[in-house]
Amino acid sequence: MSKTSVALLLILWLTSTITSQGVTSAELNKTISLTIASRKNQTGHFISQAAVNSDDHKVPSHWKMEILQSNYDHSGIQSFRLAANFVAPPPLPADYQLFPGVGYYKFHTTVANGFEDASLQCAMEGGHLAILNSESEHQVLQAMFARYPESQLKHEWAFVGFHDRGKEGEFYTIFGQPLQSTGFTRWSHSFQPDDAGKAEDCGSIHRNGGINDIGCGVKLPFFCEYDLSWTEN
Structure with missing residues (x-):
């Protein structure tokens, strides 16, 4: 891996609970994967990108994500850390x-x-x-x-x-x-x-x-x- 290009893969396993008449236990648990990649461009800036996928190919239509990137320089060696917060809220209950x-x-x-x-x-x-x-x-x-x-x-x-x-x-x-x-x-x-x-x-x-x-x-x-x-x- 070069000094000017760094990639990070982060997988978050999320469980969402869905309530409905006749829903099976297998349908209650969904897995969503969050992939975050970061690289350093020619001007020395880090660029981060994220992709969200679901095991049933149905990504929630309403979700939020925050990514915090921190850069470090220790004895001339540069490194960075990514922290992601992904929120996919449950559907709004009809009777609230x-x-x-x-x-x-x-x-x-x-x-x-x-x-x-x-x-x-x-x-x-x-x-x-x-x-x-x-x-x-x-x-x-x-x-x-x-x-x-x-x-x-x-x-x-x-x-x-x-x-x-x-x-x-x-x-x-x-x-x-x-x-x-x-x-x-x-x-x-x-x-x-x-x-x-x-x-x-x-x-x-x-x-x-x-x-x-x-x-x-x-x-x-x-x-x-x-x-x-x-x-x-």
């Missing part, structure tokens, strides 16, 4: 409600069999357990909860996407972000979180819009969210 400027949400009033079950159901729809990032988002979930009075739904709490299962009192979102960095940390009551019975390690939201720690195995309704940024061009 859009709140303009905030996001798409669905309130599952049929209870989940615990936090993990709720998270799985959201993922199978192409979403994730809702994460509150603003006052506006909290107002959306509170308004959706209010559509079902307690006399009808008979629940004060619903699962949302945070927990402290790693270490008691250190709350993180399902994506590993510290809860303090989300933009919304208003607890439902002054005595929350209380880790009642030393068995409350999962996140929930109260009818009043505040958050709370709750048992991971309890049966509760739950909120799913489809990331608004996935719909941006």
